[in-house]
Amino acid sequence: MTTQAELARMAPPETANEPLFTDPDLAAFAEYLQTYSAAEGWFAIESAAIWDSLLAFQERRNWGGHLLEVGVYKGKSAALMAKRAKSSEHVWLIDRFLRRSDVQRTLAEVIEPADPRLHLENFDSFQLQRHPGLVDQFGKFRFLHIDGEHSAAAVQEDLAMAHAYGSRECLVSVDDILSWTYPQLTESLFRYLREHPDHFSLVLIGFNKAYLARPAYAHEYLKYCREDLIGRLERIGIDAQLSKSSYPAELNAFGIGPRHDGQAYRGLDHDNSIILY
Ligand SMILES: C[S@@+](CC[C@H](N)C(=O)[O-])C[C@H]1O[C@@H](n2cnc3c(N)ncnc32)[C@H](O)[C@@H]1O
Incomplete structure (x- = not known):
């Protein structure tokens, strides 16, 4: 490296x-x-930069825990999880059609294939809560990425799994949300959030992904997004815009997308300077 x-x-x-x-x-x-x-895969630089920022924020807060991805393909996003994992943290990579040698090749610069912290699992995510190696890992993951089967049913299963394995401070990243190609994923995500308001709150959405936190920790992530995220993305070289175009009582989540009109922040439609969260 x-x-x-x-x-x-x-x-x-x-x-x-x-x-x-x-x-x-x-x-x-x-x-x-x-x-x-x-590297080959589906992981845009904007999402990679957002992940890196949120993972660094977790580290700053000493919110440790393992990391897990459903839907690995050749390991492009998994490599960033492995890169940021500390020596005490395991990386679980789950794929129903695991391309083991491709993934090992992609991860080689970050983690040895034989490292006991790396778990490459050829597994259907629908069965994940029955995985024998994970039964004693409930509540121990700080970061989970859901990018496996792109069906509404799979999103329900994968979010239930994230609820079981996620820690109190965890962050869950869900792929292809607000994507016109997969409207069923957005519908399924919002249905899950509405039916399980105590499991997760949406905190950030954009660049094709949604980010969820536990309700008790959502405000910590919202504060980070408001105060630090955009500046850190700028230092990386990405000019994004953070949007909060409604009141917290309506939906307390930030949107994030490409910067328009040179403005880093966008507030209420009738007064752009008001950003409430
Ligand atoms: C969009 S790709 C993942 C992209 C990857 N995260 C990257 O960084 O490039 C989706 C992956 O989900 C896997 N998959 C599909 N159905 C699955 C299931 N039921 N359980 C686990 N993985 C599944 C596919 O084999 C594929 O590798």
Whole structure:
């Protein structure tokens, strides 16, 4: 793995002083990008940068725990989870059609295939709560990514699994939400949230993914999004816009997308300066 300092030396002189190459907080992400930006898969740089920021926030708060992904393909997003996992944290990668050698090849720079912290499971996520290796892991995961079967039924199952395995402080990332290709996933996610308001609250949505936290911790994540997320994305080199176009009583979640009109934040329609959460 090329270090951030080595990357700075390799970068064009006009970019070598940018935060991505100089800010120690961004070292893991710079190294991830160097190796994985060309890897095959479905994981946009904006989502990768949001993940890295939210995972760094969890670390800052000392919210430890294992990491789990349903739907690995060749390991592009899994590599970032593995990169940010601490030595005490395990990485569980679940896929019904696991491409084991592809995934091992993708992860090779981050984690050894034989590392006992790495669990590559050829498993249908519908059966995951019956996995013998996971039965004593309830409540022990801090980050879960749902990107497996793109059916409404699978989203229900995978969210129930995330509820069982997620810790109190966990964050759940759900893929292809607000995607016109898979409207059933958005419907299923909101149905689950409405039917199980005590399991998760939506905190952030955009760039094709939704992010859920436990209701008791949702405000901590909302505060992070409001105060820190956009600035950190800018330091990475991504100009995003955080939107809060309604009142908390209506829906207390931020939207995030490409920046419009040079504005980093967007509030209520009738007064853009009002951002309530
Ligand atoms: C969109 S791809 C995942 C992309 C990946 N996260 C990346 O970074 O490129 C979806 C994956 O879900 C897997 N999958 C489909 N149905 C599944 C199921 N029922 N349980 C677990 N995995 C499933 C597929 O084999 C495929 O690898």
